[in-house]
Amino acid sequence: MRKGLFVGLTAASVGVVYGYDLSTIAGVLLFVGKDLAIASDSQKGLLTTMVVIGQIGGALGAGVLANAIGRKRSMLLILLGYTAFALLGAFSMSVPMLLTARALIGVAIGVSVVVAPVYVAESAPAAVRGSMLTAYQVATLSGVILGYVTAYFLAGSQSWRLMLGLAAVPALLLLPLLLRMPESARWYLLKGRTDDARRSLLRIEPEDNVDAELAEISRAIAEETQDRSGGGLSELVRQPYLRATLFVVALGFLQQITGINAIIYFSPGLFTAMGFHGNFALLALPAMVQVAGLAAALSVSLFLIDRMGRRPILMSGIALMTIADIVLVAVFANGAAHAGGLALVFGFGGVLLFIIGFNFGFGSLVWVYAGESFPSRLRSIGSSVMLTANLTGNALIAAFFLPMLQILGGAGVYTVFGLLAVVALVVVYRFAPETKGRQLEEIRRYWENGGKWPTPLDTPDTSDAP
Template identity: 25%
Template sequence: MLGVAGLPAVVQFVLMLSLPESPSKVDEAKSILERIYPAEELEDEMNALKISVEAEKADEHALGDSMAQKLKGAFKNVVVRRGLYAGVTVQVAQQFSGINTVMYYSPTIVQFAGFASNKTAMALSLITSGLNAVGSIVSMTFVDRYGRRRMMIISMIGIIACLVVLTIIFSQVATHSPNIDHFESMHFALNASCSSYVRANDPTSWNCMSCLRAECGFCANGVNKYTPGACLALSKDIKDSCREKHRTWYKDGCPSRFGFLAVVFLGLYIISYSPGMGTVPWIVNSEIYPLRYRGIGGGIAAVANWVSNLIVSQTFLTLTKALGSAGTFLLFAVFCGIGLIFIFWFVPETKGLQFEEVEKLLQAGFRPEAFRKSSEETKVDKGKGKAKAEAETDTETKPQPSS
C-alpha cells in the first residue's frame, strides 16, 4: 500500500522539474507569463504585477519581522480581516461537508450500506475516488466561465441534497434490516450466541442493526440474506463457522435492498463536491488577500482546513457509533447548510478581477447582491429624510413676514 502511494509522488517530482523558477527580473517574468496569458492580456498583467510589487516593497517594512507582528498587522487590516472571513469560511466549509470521511472511510461506508465483502467495498470506493478526479477536471473548465462564488453555492446545494438523501437511505437500511432468528442464534454453535442478545429483556424486537450495535456479528440466512438470521459473538472462529455454512458474515452493516442507492448517492455527492467545494476554496484563497499578506492569509486558511480535517476524520467513527450512519450524514448536512449561509454572506466573486480590484471590493465591504440594492435604497431614503428634516428646521427658524 505504501509503495503504490509513492508512484504519484515520483510522477509529480518529474513534472515539477519542468516548472519555471519564480522570476526576479522583468524579462524573465514576461517570458513566463507569455506561456500562461494571451498576447492581448500580457501587458495588462505585467502592469498589474509591477504595481503590486511596488506596493509590496513600499509596505514591506510595515509588516514587521516576527510572525507575531505579521499576524497582528494582518488582523488589524480591515481588508485582510474580511479576506480571512471569506478564505477561512470556504476552507472550513470544505472539510465539514464530510468529504474526507467519504474518502478515508468509503469502504467502511459502503459496508454500512450492506456490502459485506471487503473486495466489493474497496472496488466501489475506488469509483468514488475516480469521480473526484474527474470533477476536478470539470472545475478547470467551468470555474472561469461561471465564477467561484456561484460554483461553490451550487456545489453546496448539491452536497446538502445528497447528504439528506443518504440520511434517508441509511435510516431505511437500519429500519428494514433482517430480524434475528432466536433458534439459530441459540443453537448455531456452542457458546456462539451474542451475550447481549441472550440477556436482552425482549430479544424478539432485535434485528440485525440491534445486533451490530451490541458489538456482535450477524450471520445471514443461508437461503435468503434478507430473511431472519443469527446474532452471534464477534470472533474469528465464529465468523469462519458462519462462512463454512455458505452464509454471509456482517459486522459493519446489514443486508439491505437499499444498499445500491447509497453507493449511487455517494457518487452523486462526489460529483457535486469536486467541481465546486473541492477546488474553488483553494482558488479563492489565492485571490482574496492583498499581495503582501497573501502568504499569511493563505497559511491561516490552510491551518483552518487541516484542523477541520483532523476534527472531522477523527470523530467520524465515533459519530457513527453514537448517532448511526443516518444521524452522522444528517449532521454533515446541517454543517453544510451553515457553510452555505456563510459563503453567501462573506465570500465575494473574484472572477476576472485584478488583485487591486479585489482589495477595493473588500475595503468597501462585501454584501450579497440580493441585499446590496435594498441597502443602497435605505441610504438614499435616509439621505432624503435628513434633507427633509433640515428643510423643515430651516422653515421653522426663518422669520415669518408680518401681515
C-alpha cells in the same frame, strides 16, 4: 496562453500525491494489523490523524517557506520529502516508526496544498486562472482514484507496505517536469528581482503582453507595501484584509467539517455499515464514486468556472451535498445494514451524490478563493491560514468520525453533516464574491473596500477586448 496552461497544469499535478495518500490509507487500515498491533478504531483513527497533524504543521510553515525560497523550490522540496517519507512508512517496523512517517508525510502534504495553488494563481493567465486552480482538485481526485485502485489490486496479497511505498512514484515522475518550470514572476518582484521576473513572464505570456503585465504587478506590489509592515500574519487579522481572512478560514473549515474525508478515509467502514462486503465493495466502489467526482471537477475546470462564475457553482455543489445528506439519513434510519437491495442502491447513490456535489463545488472552489483573495505578499501566508483551518476540520473528522458513527449511528452523523452543509450554504451566499475574469490586483481592492467592488472597477475594463 499555451505556455501558461502548461505551467499551471504541471503545478496543479502536485495534487496527485496528496490525493493518493488520502485514499490509499483506506486500504492500509484494512491490512496493517497483520504485521503491526493496530486493530481498534481508536488506533486506526490515530494513524489517520497523525497525517492531519503533520499537515497542520506543514500548512503553518508553508507561507514562510514559500516567501523565503520561492514557490518552485518549495514544491521541489515537497516532492523530495514525499518520496523519502513514503518509503519510510513502507519500511516501518513498529507502530511509533509508522506514526512518525505518517506525520512527516503530512508535513509535506501540508506545504504542497498551500504552495501549489499559490503558484498556479500567480502564474496562470487571468482568463483561465479559475480553470487552472480547479485543475489542482482534478489532480487530487486522480490521485484519490489511483490510491483506491492500487489498494484494490494489492488487497489480495494484503501488501499494505507496497501501498504506502508506491506513493513515491507520482512524486518522482513530477520532479523533472517541475524542474523545467519558471519561478513565479510575482515572487521575483517581491524580492526586487525585476529582470528575473521579466524572464519568467516571457516563458508563460506573449512577448507583447509582458511589459504591461510586469508594470501592473510592480505597481500593485509597490502600492501594497507602501506604509505597511509587509507580509506578516498580523496583517491578516486587521483591516483591510480581516474580512478576506475570515472568509477563506470559514470556507476552508466548512469544506472539511461537512464530511468529505469521512467518506474518503473511512469508506470501507462506511460501506460496511450500509451492508456492503468484500474487497470490491470496500475499495473498488469508492474508486468508482471518485470517478464520478472527477467528472464533476473536470466539468467545472474545463467548461464552467470561467463561464458561469464562482458563486453559482459553489452554491450548487453545497446544495447537492445537502440533498445527499438527507438521502443518507433516510438510508441509515431505515436500517441499511439489514435492509439490503434497494437500501444499498440508495446508500451508494447518496455517497455518489455527495462526492459529485463536493467536487463540483467545495472541492474545486476553495482553492480558487484561497488563491485569489490576498495580495501577493500575503497570498502564501493567507493560504496557510486557510489550510490550517481546513486541516483542523480534517483532524476532527479523522479523530471522531468512527466514534460518532458508533454512538450516533449513520443517521445521526449525516444529520450533523447536513446541518453543517446548510451553514456553509448561508456563508457562501452572504460573503462569497464573484471574481470571474478579474485580475488578482483588482480582487485585492474588493477586500480592501470592505467586501464591495469599488465603483470604477464594478465592471471589468473590456476596452481592449476583441
